[in-house]
Amino acid sequence: MATRDMPLIVHAAGSDEDLRLALEDLRMNRWFSARDLLLKTGSDWALRTFRSQVLAAGAADGGAIAAWCLEEPANPDASMMWARVLTRQALRAHRDGVDAERLRLMGGAARDACWKAAGDLPYDPVPWVCLLTLAQLPLDPRSLDPRYTGRHLRWAHPDEQMLPRGPWPLLWEVNRRDPGNREGHHRMREYFSARVGLAAAVDFSRWVASRAPLGSPLLMVPLYALVDDFRAQARGGSVGLIGFWSTDRVRHHARRARDDWFERVRPEACSLLDLNHLAYALTACGEPGAGLVFEAIGPYATNAPWRQVSEALCRDWEIEFRRIRKITFQKEPPGR
Structure with a gap:
């Protein structure tokens, strides 16, 4: 456990x-x-x-x-x-x-x-x-x-102009x-x-998630694009942690990934990178369910997205991971 x-x-x-x-x-x-x-x-x-x-x-x-x-x-x-x-x-x-x-x-x-x-x-x-x-x-x-x-079509998408x-x-x-x-x-x-450009990457990520079937890890793609978006805005000094991650778009993609991907597949079949991105997104936007994701992660943390986000905030990513996991388990005890 x-x-x-x-x-x-x-x-x-x-x-x-x-x-x-x-x-x-x-x-x-x-x-x-x-x-x-x-x-x-x-x-x-x-x-x-x-x-x-x-x-x-x-x-x-x-x-x-x-x-x-x-x-x-x-x-x-x-x-x-x-x-x-x-x-x-x-x-x-x-x-x-x-x-x-x-x-x-x-x-x-x-x-x-x-x-x-x-x-x-x-x-x-x-x-x-x-x-x-x-x-x-x-x-x-x-x-x-x-x-x-x-x-015939080469580098244009035939269905999505x-x-x-x-x-x-x-x-x-x-x-x-x-x-x-x-x-x-x-x-x-x-x-x-x-x-x-980053905007095109975000649009592509949303498009992929909109077409992804239940249980597909492609539902996670927007969360990666959001991390890139956050880093870009943080470098420009135009965003704060709470202001960025508490938006409806973050909650929407975090909920979809939790409900339609994570809760429908075996934890051992999940990418560790995906699990770590989902754990961060859920805790950052205040959605429940991160405790079960941390349980699936076990001791096998990946530095992404924790390091990318923490560097933008001048924090140590391992300390941040432990702190967030501890707070999450206080709210959502493991093995419940």
Whole structure:
């Protein structure tokens, strides 16, 4: 049972012990556990997407994955992981401010790796998720789509004229393979935020949630956009904590995520990031139900959104997490 004073375990793998072991091996430049983990994951696309994302983040410079590709060049999991690694490196280089030519070369190498991975395992959504991630780079995003010239509508949405142009075909390719893929929709949100503007990302998030079925983690997407919106306004000095989070729009999206997602799925099937975003949103806007979310989180806190919000307020995020959890459990005792 969760308690208000339990320690925090901040680890990308959360409670996924198999993933934790594979990460430890990758950090020692060994790839066998990662291979076995992905093989065991099989066609559980949601789990494959999550695990491959975490593995790529833990692969450092990608040396172990490169060695795996050399050893097993026909292994589609190795190709997919190499696409993950190169995509992550290109995005990091962009954030670090590398020159345009270097970024173009890195983006092209990542794109080519994604195309190869998509050909090696055509029904895998992950290479298309990676292509959506690359769309955030200041490159022509149309060059990422291997089928661009043959598409009729290309980068306009056929049914929603009010939505901005963007890499919709890449999102459609993800959804063809894994309808409602969580990371794919977040990457699309990040594209709009990076290349079009925060308002477009907020509009996209609302649109996604309005179409999401019961039990879908896509009902959480607006809460991520709200965190980005809060940070942007806080940097400009135009918003306070209570004034932003006590609005009707925050309560609306927090209630929908609680009632139509969290309360309809098994806690162990929930993304820890989603749970932490929901716990914050519910407590920040004063809606009930955060106690059960904190119970589902257990000791496995994620620094998002706590760090992003706390940094805007010049506070320590772990202290804030413990404080809010303690207050919540006083109001909503665990195990009730």
